Amino acid sequence: MSIWEYANPKKFMQTSSWALPWVTGLAVLTLLVGLVWGFFFTPDDFRQGSTVKIIYVHVPSAMMAINAWAMMLVTSLIWLIRRHHVSVLAAKAAAPIGMTMTLIALFTGAIWGQPMWGTWWAWDPRLTSFLILFLFYLGYIALWEAVEDPDTAADLTSVLCLVGSVFALLSRYAVLFWNQGLHQGASLSLDKEEHVADVFAWPLWVTMAGFVLLFVALVLLRTRTEIRARRLRALEARERMA
Amino acid sequence: MLLIVEDLAVARGGIALLEAVAFTLAPGQALILRGPNGIGKTTLLRAIAGLQPPLRGRVDLPADGAAYAGHADGLKATLTVAENLAFWARIYGQRDTAAAIAAMDLGALADRPAQNLSAGQKRRLGLARLLVTGRMLWLLDEPTVSLDAASVAMFAAAVRAHLAAGGAALMATHIDLGLAEAATLDLSPFRAKGPVTGPGGIADPFDAAFA
Amino acid sequence: MPALLLRDLRLATRAGGGFGLSLAFFLIVTVLVPFGVGPEGGTLGRIAPGILWVGALLSCLLSLDRIFALDREDGSLDLLATAPIPLEGVVAVKAAAHWLTTGLPLTLAAPVLGVLLNLPEAAFGWLALSLMLGTPALSMIGTFGAALTVGLKRGGLLLSLLVLPLYIPTLIFGAEAAKRGAEGLAAGTPHLMLAGITAGSVAILPFAAAAAIRVNLR
Numbered sequence: 001m002s003i004w005e006y007a008n009p010k011k012f013m014q015t016s017s018w019a020l021p022w023v024t025g026l027a028v029l030t031l032l033v034g035l036v037w038g039f040f041f042t043p044d045d046f047r048q049g050s051t052v053k054i055i056y057v058h059v060p061s062a063m064m065a066i067n068a069w070a071m072m073l074v075t076s077l078i079w080l081i082r083r084h085h086v087s088v089l090a091a092k093a094a095a096p097i098g099m100t101m102t103l104i105a106l107f108t109g110a111i112w113g114q115p116m117w118g119t120w121w122a123w124d125p126r127l128t129s130f131l132i133l134f135l136f137y138l139g140y141i142a143l144w145e146a147v148e149d150p151d152t153a154a155d156l157t158s159v160l161c162l163v164g165s166v167f168a169l170l171s172r173y174a175v176l177f178w179n180q181g182l183h184q185g186a187s188l189s190l191d192k193e194e195h196v197a198d199v200f201a202w203p204l205w206v207t208m209a210g211f212v213l214l215f216v217a218l219v220l221l222r223t224r225t226e227i228r229a230r231r232l233r234a235l236e237a238r239e240r241m242a
Numbered sequence: 243m244l245l246i247v248e249d250l251a252v253a254r255g256g257i258a259l260l261e262a263v264a265f266t267l268a269p270g271q272a273l274i275l276r277g278p279n280g281i282g283k284t285t286l287l288r289a290i291a292g293l294q295p296p297l298r299g300r301v302d303l304p305a306d307g308a309a310y311a312g313h314a315d316g317l318k319a320t321l322t323v324a325e326n327l328a329f330w331a332r333i334y335g336q337r338d339t340a341a342a343i344a345a346m347d348l349g350a351l352a353d354r355p356a357q358n359l360s361a362g363q364k365r366r367l368g369l370a371r372l373l374v375t376g377r378m379l380w381l382l383d384e385p386t387v388s389l390d391a392a393s394v395a396m397f398a399a400a401v402r403a404h405l406a407a408g409g410a411a412l413m414a415t416h417i418d419l420g421l422a423e424a425a426t427l428d429l430s431p432f433r434a435k436g437p438v439t440g441p442g443g444i445a446d447p448f449d450a451a452f453a
Numbered sequence: 454m455p456a457l458l459l460r461d462l463r464l465a466t467r468a469g470g471g472f473g474l475s476l477a478f479f480l481i482v483t484v485l486v487p488f489g490v491g492p493e494g495g496t497l498g499r500i501a502p503g504i505l506w507v508g509a510l511l512s513c514l515l516s517l518d519r520i521f522a523l524d525r526e527d528g529s530l531d532l533l534a535t536a537p538i539p540l541e542g543v544v545a546v547k548a549a550a551h552w553l554t555t556g557l558p559l560t561l562a563a564p565v566l567g568v569l570l571n572l573p574e575a576a577f578g579w580l581a582l583s584l585m586l587g588t589p590a591l592s593m594i595g596t597f598g599a600a601l602t603v604g605l606k607r608g609g610l611l612l613s614l615l616v617l618p619l620y621i622p623t624l625i626f627g628a629e630a631a632k633r634g635a636e637g638l639a640a641g642t643p644h645l646m647l648a649g650i651t652a653g654s655v656a657i658l659p660f661a662a663a664a665a666i667r668v669n670l671r
Contacts, residue, residue, distance in 0.1 A: 135618040143601065146611050149255055155668040156601050160615065163597065163661050167619045170650065174625040177643070291535050294671030310535040314528025318460070320467040325460075332456035333536050371532075 007084035009227050016220045027213035034206030042199055054112045060211035062105035068098025073165050076158035088154040092144055093222030099137035106130055125175045132171045136164050243268055244379045244410040250299035252289045258434035259285055269408040277429035283414035287383050309377035315368030319357035323348055323367055326356055331374040342373035345400050361388040382413035454546050461550035475555045479512040483566040494571040501570035502631035509559045516555050517595040518612050520547050521603040534670055540663040548596040556588030579634025587627040590651040593658050594619045600662035604669035623650050
C-alpha cells in the first residue's frame with residue numbers, strides 16, 4: 001500500500017467519493033464552531049474593539065493562500081517527475097481556491113486596516129506580498145486556460161509554478177527590503193512574544209483547522225471534476241477519430 | 243544501420259495514430275512513407291527526429307543525429323540565400339556551402355534576400371540546407387511541395403548522390419520521385435486500432451478510472 | 454552558437470527587425486510622464502529613477518514575443534531543436550541577443566532620458582549601473598516567458614501577464630539601487646542583489662525555458 005496508488009484516477013475517484021462527504025461535513029462543523037466561538041464568545045480587544053474578530057477569517061485565509069501555492073508546487077513537481085495525471089489536476093484544481101483565499105485575505109485585511117490604520121490599503125510588505133501572490137495565481141490560471149492540449153498545459157504550468165515559486169520568494173524578500181511596514185507580526189507562533197492572547201488563539205486554531213478541511217474538500221471536489229472533464233475530452237477525441 | 247525503428251507508436255493531441263511501426267535503414271537506402279492524409283506521417287517523422295516523445299517503442303539514430311526538414315524551411319526573409327545557408331552550415335559545424343548552392347542551382351540567387359524568392363526557389367534553398375548539414379540520415383517531410391518538374395529531378399539527383407555517398411533518407415511524399423532504388427512503406431496497416439497504453443498514453447489511466 | 458548570435462543581431466538590425474522600436478517606446482513613455490505628473494522639477498527628479506526603471510522594463514517587455522515566435526513560424530525553431538547544439542544554449546544565446554538589441558540600448562539611453570526628467574546629477578552613474586546589472590535578468594526572464602507562450606496563437610498579452618510578476622524583484626532592487634545612489638545612500642546591497650538575480654536567472658532559466666520549448670514543439 002503506497003501513496004502512489006492514489007495517482008491512479010480510478011483509485012482516486014473511489015477513495016475521494018468516500019472521503020468527500022466526511023471531509024466536507026467535518027469542515028462545516030469545524031468552521032461553524034470556530035467562527036461562532038470567535039465571533040460571539042470572545043471579548044472585544046481593549047484597543048481594537050470588535051474589529052479584531054475579522055482575524056478569524058483573515059488569518060486562516062492568508063495561511064491557506066500560501067499553503068495552496070505550496071501544495072501546487074509539490075503536486076506540480078510530482079507531475080514533472082512521475083507523470084501522475086491526478087497530481088497535476090489537483091494543482092489545477094487548487095489554483096482558483098488559492099486565488100480566492102488570497103482575495104479574501106486582501107479584502108478582510110482592507111476592512112480591518114481601515115479602522116486600525118485609517119487606510120484601506122498601504123504598501124506594507126505583507127499586503128504587497130499577497131498582492132504579488134495574487135498576480136502569480138492569475139498568471140498560472142491564465143496559462144492553464146490558454147493552452148489547448150491538456151498535457152502541454154500541465155507541463156508548462158508546472159514549469160511556471162516551479163519558476164514562479166522561486167520568484168515569489170524573491171519578491172517577498174525584495175518587498176521586505178523595499179518597505180518596512182505597518183502590519184503586526186505573526187498572529188500565531190509557538191516561540192515568539194508577539195502572540196495573540198489565549199482567549200483569541202483557541203478559536204483561531206479551530207478556524208484554521210476548518211479552513212484546511214475546507215480547502216481539502218474543495219480540492220477533492222474540483223479534482224474529481226477535472227478528472228471527469230479529462231475523461232470526457234478523451235471520449236470526444238476518440239469519437240471524432242472513429 | 244543508420245536508423246532502426248522498433249515497435250514505434252506515436253500520438254498527436256492525445257490520440258494514438260500509428261502503432262507497431264518497425265523498419266530499418268542501411269547506408270545507401272531510401273524509404274518513402276506513404277499513406278492517406280492525417281495517418282501520421284509528419285508525427286512519425288517528428289518522433290524519429292526527436293521533436294516529440296513516442297508513446298512506445300525505440301528509435302536508434304547515429305550518434306550525431308539526423309537532419310530534419312519539415313514543412314517550413316527555416317529561412318529568414320531578410321537574409322540572403324547565401325547568408326541563410328551559411329548560418330545553417332555553421333550551426334552544423336560546416337563551412338562549405340558552394341557545393342549545396344551548385345547542387346540546387348541557386349548560384350544566380352545567392353545574394354537575393356529570401357523574401358524575394360518564389361515558393362519553389364525557397365523550397366530549393368530549404369533542401370540545400372540539408373546538403374550543408376553533413377548528416378548521413380535525412381528525415382524529409384513533403385520535400386517536393388511547390389517544386390516544378392525540373393526541380394524535382396534536381397532534388398532526386400541530390401538524394402541519389404547522398405545515397406551513393408553512404409547516406410540514407412526517410413521521406414514522406416505523395417509524388418513519384420523517379421528514385422528506382424527507394425523502397426516504399428505504406429503506413430495504412432499500422433494505423434492505431436485503439437488507445438495505446440503505456441507511459442505517456444493519456445487514455446490508459448483515464449479509461450481505467452471509469453471502467 | 455556564435456553563428457546564432459550573429460544571425461539574431463543581423464535580423465534585429467535589418468529592415469523590419471524591430472530594433473529601435475523599444476528605444477522609441479522608452480522615449481515616448483518618458484516624455485508622457487511629465488504630462489501626467491506635472492512639470493515641477495523637484496517631483497520629477499525624485500521619481501525619475503523609478504520612472505526610468507519602469508519605462509525600461511515596459512520597453513523590454515514589448516519585444517519579448519519576437520524572441521521565439523518568428524523562429525517558430527518559419528520552422529527555424531524545429532530545426533534548431535534538432536540541430537547539434539543544445540536547446541539550452543539556443544535559449545541563452547537568444548536571451549543574449551535580446552539583451553544586446555534591447556537591454557543594452559535602453560541602458561545607454563536611460564541617462565539621456567534622465568535629463569528630461571531632471572534626474573539628480575549624482576544618480577546618472579547609479580542608474581546606468583543598476584540598469585546594466587538588471588536588464589540581463591529582464592531579458593532572460595522574458596525569454597523564459599516567451600518560451601512558455603511560443604505555442605500560442607495570440608500569446609502576447611498572456612506573455613505580459615506571466616512575465617510582469619516575475620519582473621517584480623528585479624524592478625524593486627533595480628529602482629531601489631538607482632534611488633539610493635541618487636540620494637547618496639549606501640547602494641551596495643541592492644546592486645549586489647540585482648547582480649545575484651541576473652546571475653541566478655542566467656544560470657537556471659535557460660533550462661526551464663528549453664524544457665518549455667521542447668513541450669511546445671511536440
